[in-house]
Amino acid sequence: MTALLETRGLTRHFAMPRPSPFAPHQFLHAVDDVDLTIAAGEAVGLVGESGCGKSTLSRIVSRLLDPTGGELLLEGRRISDMPAARFARSAERRKIQMVFQDPTESLNPRFTVFNLIADPLRMLDPPSSAAELRRRVEEAATAVNLPLALLDRLPHQLSGGQKARVGIARALVVEPRLLVLDEPTSALDVSVQATVLQLLDRLRRERGIALLFVSHDLNVVRLLCSRIVVMYLGQIVESGPAQDVYAAPAHPYTRALISAIPTLRADRGERIKLEGDPQSPVSPPPHRCRFAGRCPIEQPLCTRTAPELRELDEGRRARCHFAGE
Amino acid sequence: MTPLMRDRLDTVRHVLFGNPLNLLAFGLFLLILLTALLAPALVPHDPLRTNAQSALQGPSARFWFGTDQLGRDIFSRVMVATRLDLLIAFGAVILSGMIGSLVGAMIGFWGGFWDGVVSRLVDVLMAFPLFVLAMALVAALGNTVVNVVYATAVVNLPFYIRLARGEMRVRRSLGYVEAARVGGSGDWRILTRFLMPAMAAPLVIQASVNLGWAVLNAAGLSFLGLGVRPPTPEWGIMVAEGARYISSGQWWVAVFPGLALMVTVFTFNLMGDALRDILDPRLRT
């Protein structure tokens, strides 16, 4: 069965400004050779810290950014070689929608809630009449538990949780197949976060919408997603079923990440401290592991050969010479 | 009434009645506007009528601001001049505002080659002392009122271009622009429907302060004999004509038009502050 979304060798490099016209170009490897598959109705969590490339990847997947290499396939059809402007007008645009991190910044302060939700609908799936438009907007609002009375309000009159829900309603109204969520709950209070997470889960189950949930918070991702993908400096370093990765991480970075998260549980282990600064993402040397220099289990091999992403067991992969040890 | 309008009116009410200066600003502005509209119909004397016998008389019950060297009533002339001065100022500001903000928005949004070209042109324009540039333009284009408007507009363009460009560069990477792209909007729609209306506030504020400068500019040009010609009543000319009488003690000929200029510029500046209070979203609670 064709996956809903697939990336093959997806790469995004940014050219850095050169000190002189004679110096060679340096490139920032924001995303390097990423293979990602998302099945219909699946919730995949994309985890990593700042600079790992997850935000860039999420924007490539939602076609806000063009890749510099590799391909992006939606339902088997390649969408990565179409220029972004043409994609925006195609029928495919509505199939991938995005929910943004900061609800305050991502809602146009001059539009009413009604218009915020209606605008993508008008552009991507224009309904036949004003009444039909209203019906669909109201349906999207109800689906996210947004009281219809709020439709006439302006964003600054809403609470954080309500704004987050408007962001979801707006993405939902065009009936997408894939929702890319870029840290949708990190700007929200924890009490509201629960509501939004449960809402997303319900929408996924009821409507079969796949979710690509980008976050730095492994705890949240573990609850919502069935699969986790961990990124570091532009590469996937680990992937697998969420519960397995959380319970028994194979890559040393994942282990350090999990141990660094404060938790109320009494059964947490010893914290793994990562010393040193991360390597630079600009022109990384191709023959060493990008985690070398910070890795607690580093061996001489790690600076001579870069590890490949290899399959460990069923569905689990890790990019480490000593994964799982 | 849309919610946006209702929200705005609320803010207006708070701003106007919260700060007496704002109320003063708008009051004065209304007064000046009314004067411009109604003065020609309501003034006690014909502003163009000369009368050698009443020349250079001080302020009196008959001639509230006194008379000038040709016996014309200064009060009537000052009041009637309001219309011309405001017309020139508004004309110049609207022209430069609209063209400047569109150009600035476009280069701010797309950047690239044209941004470089236009920005350098703006730099060149701003390297000149602006008043001298205005003078040069009027002299080159011809000594008419319309050319004063054009010259003032050209001289003001850089401010709007820069302002619009700056605002656009800040906003073009905002979250809701990305959201609009995902929602199927193309560049042009994002520019016109989302970003330019958001820029309106700082532009309007700039324009209101600019109005003060434009009035001064027009008056300054006509003071030097460019643009408006006598006997048309206009504050600049009147100050020019009256200047030579100050040393002989007939201060009223120059002072009253000067005061009118001062009050007008002051009002526009105050209004700029008041508008900023109303329109600046950061001040919203």
Add this chain to the structure above:
Amino acid sequence: MSTPVLSVRDLTVDFATRRGPVHVLDGVSFDVGAGEIMGIIGESGSGKSVTAYAVMGILEHAARIRSGEILFEGQDVLKMTRRRRDAWRGRDASIIFQNPRTALNPIRSVGAQIADVISRHAPAPAAEIRARTLEALRQVRIPDPERRLRAYPFELSGGLCQRIGIAIALACRPRLLIADEPTTGLDVTTQAVIMDLIRSLARERGLSVVLITHDLALASEYCDRLAIMHAGHVVEIAPTAELIARPHHPYAAKLLRSVPSLVDELSQLQAIEGSLPDLRRTDLPPCRFAERCERRTAACDAGRLRLEPVAGQPSRLLACRNPL
């Protein structure tokens, strides 16, 4: 019990706004002992940052302190003259902020910023100031301090900037450090390092720390005692382990159940119904959580609510008439 380093008593603060006064804090009281790490937990709008700024005396212009005392080692800070307060701030008590890069002056080198604080409170010849600046950098474990002296904030990572912030705050060896969401916005691996640093510095020097955060899990790892705030009220104060194991206040209990790291299934996560009351209202009920609370009784509306010790648990304070 020795005098607490910080004792906030019945602090009530309003903000004057265009649409009337906002009752941001109402009767906030808590103590911080010497060498203790106290956590103040609250969501947005709880007033936790306002409390911190009130203690440091850096509230914004629109803030009005209506009543209350802020006792630092027994002395009421609110009654100090402006000059004494300025001298006190930075020398006896310090604060570090969220978003370290923006809290630093972008156009001065970090070494200069540390030196500024030192020379303000303890003027000395330049060579000695430099030595003390380097010492401050070493204390926060910044490698290669001589080179970093001349660095500017934009050249440093978020974690390093926060360390500089800590260095500035601790340069004059204060007895109290207020940390207002010091790690929000930092990567979780960096967060762990920064919090460990703060904790070890506090233990080494007997420094009292007030950690302000919305992250209950973070606070539970590092704090000795927790104070939970809601809508300008302190609702419960207790030693960390006891509060986490057995919260008495309904809001505290709900807060614990909304933390993702504590549950195994999404369905076990609980949201908190309703939203914060509008703090501009003049008819706010005595308990500001009452309108969202299932345990509300008539007693809850009867008269002002105070933090009171719980029978049998001397170290726990509670402001609730129908606790769990």
